[in-house]
Amino acid sequence: MKEFAYQRAGDVSGAVALLGADPDARFLGGGTNLVDLMKAGVERPARLVDVRELPLDHIESTPDGGLRIGATVTNSDLAAHPEIRRRYPLLTQAVLAGASGQLRNMATVGGNLLQRTRCGYFTDVTKPCNKRVPGSGCPALEGEHHNHAILGASDHCVAVHPSDMGVALAALDAVVHYETADGPGESPLDGFYPPVGDTPHRETVLPPGALITGVTLPPAPVAARSRYRKVRERASYAFAIGSVAAALDVDDGVVREVRLALGAVASRPWRARAAERVLTGAPAGADTFAAAADAELAAARPLRDNTYKVTLMRNLVVAVLTELAEEAAR
Numbered sequence: 001m002k003e004f005a006y007q008r009a010g011d012v013s014g015a016v017a018l019l020g021a022d023p024d025a026r027f028l029g030g031g032t033n034l035v036d037l038m039k040a041g042v043e044r045p046a047r048l049v050d051v052r053e054l055p056l057d058h059i060e061s062t063p064d065g066g067l068r069i070g071a072t073v074t075n076s077d078l079a080a081h082p083e084i085r086r087r088y089p090l091l092t093q094a095v096l097a098g099a100s101g102q103l104r105n106m107a108t109v110g111g112n113l114l115q116r117t118r119c120g121y122f123t124d125v126t127k128p129c130n131k132r133v134p135g136s137g138c139p140a141l142e143g144e145h146h147n148h149a150i151l152g153a154s155d156h157c158v159a160v161h162p163s164d165m166g167v168a169l170a171a172l173d174a175v176v177h178y179e180t181a182d183g184p185g186e187s188p189l190d191g192f193y194p195p196v197g198d199t200p201h202r203e204t205v206l207p208p209g210a211l212i213t214g215v216t217l218p219p220a221p222v223a224a225r226s227r228y229r230k231v232r233e234r235a236s237y238a239f240a241i242g243s244v245a246a247a248l249d250v251d252d253g254v255v256r257e258v259r260l261a262l263g264a265v266a267s268r269p270w271r272a273r274a275a276e277r278v279l280t281g282a283p284a285g286a287d288t289f290a291a292a293a294d295a296e297l298a299a300a301r302p303l304r305d306n307t308y309k310v311t312l313m314r315n316l317v318v319a320v321l322t323e324l325a326e327e328a329a330r
Contacts, residue, residue: 001038005047009054012179012213018049019209020181027051027211029072030106032099033115041125042116042132052108056213059083065219071110071212075165076101078109088217090226090245094168097230100237110212112165113176113192114204117267118239119159120144130156131200138200141303147241150300150309152266157200158303160264161193162239167263168228170271171245172217178210185210193268200267222249222257225327229320230263231312240264242312248324250284258321262296262313272296275317284325286318293317 009015019025024046026034037043056070059081067083078084079095099107121127121139128136140148140158148158166189174189187205194205206212226247232238243263249256258279260272275292282288293314300310 008050029108029111075104090228091168093228094164098164117159146305166269168245170269171259171261175216196267250328289318289321
């Protein structure tokens with residue numbers, strides 16, 4: 001590992017100033033992704049600015065009835081918070097589906113949103129990778145790609161975003177807040193990760209040197225009946241090969257409101273807008289759910305070895321929505 005300097009930030013503005021003074025610096029939260037990448041030589045920061053002790057570790061109600069989650073709240077504390085469990089159960093389920101208990105105790109909300117892909121070509125510095133070295137190529141296109149993207153990819157990158165939490169936040173219309181040297185800013189999570197296009201190395205819309213300070217969840221009564229379902233290759237401590245975050249409100253057998261997001265299918269948590277349009281106002285039944293899944297997956301462009309994901313995601317969407325509709329009918 002390359003030698004690096006370490007400095008602990010005393011406040012948010014000080015943290016931003018420290019990073020601004022050193023373009024090769026990185027913010028350090030729990031370190032559960034960054035440190036691994038440093039060991040592999042993927043990340044080689046000259047300085048780490050530790051933000052773990054900043055006063056960003058609270059979950060508070062907002063005036064409109066939503067919640068504000070600080071960036072240094074740990075994944076474990078987020079999942080266990082009584083208001084998250086009561087009002088946004090899919091978020092608790094998503095967080096608990098990720099990593100291990102020990103890692104959730106260290107990982108932070110801000111860091112979770114910024115974790116980088118687990119594509120084997122990205123994490124192996126002996127291989128080309130457009131995300132790591134722009135213009136060097138994407139060997140996953142013809143190589144190992146069984147768990148790569150089927151939606152929103154390009155000829156420059158087919159890696160998927162690994163976050164479980166991000167999929168739930170996408171379904172909840174979360175807003176990411178950040179601080180820069182020029183002042184605060186915010187971005188809806190749905191636009192936080194730009195399309196991969198020909199710039200896969202540009203992973204978020206954060207301005208250079210920006211520090212995530214928190215995430216806001218708007219009030220979402222529909223989320224009281226919600227679910228996160230993850231499919232993986234072993235029972236625990238594994239990244240998804242497909243996941244669904246769904247919230248469903250059914251009135252007299254008709255879908256009144258729905259939120260749907262897909263995970264492990266694209267370079268970002270994938271909000272299923274086409275499926276939502278099919279579902280809203282339609283009968284809450286298997287035929288509608290299948291039609292909604294088909295509408296979303298019509299844009300899928302699977303690779304040689306991941307065509308199974310199209311069928312998997314169709315079945316997963318139908319299964320999760322069916323379970324929620326049956327709960328509503330009881």
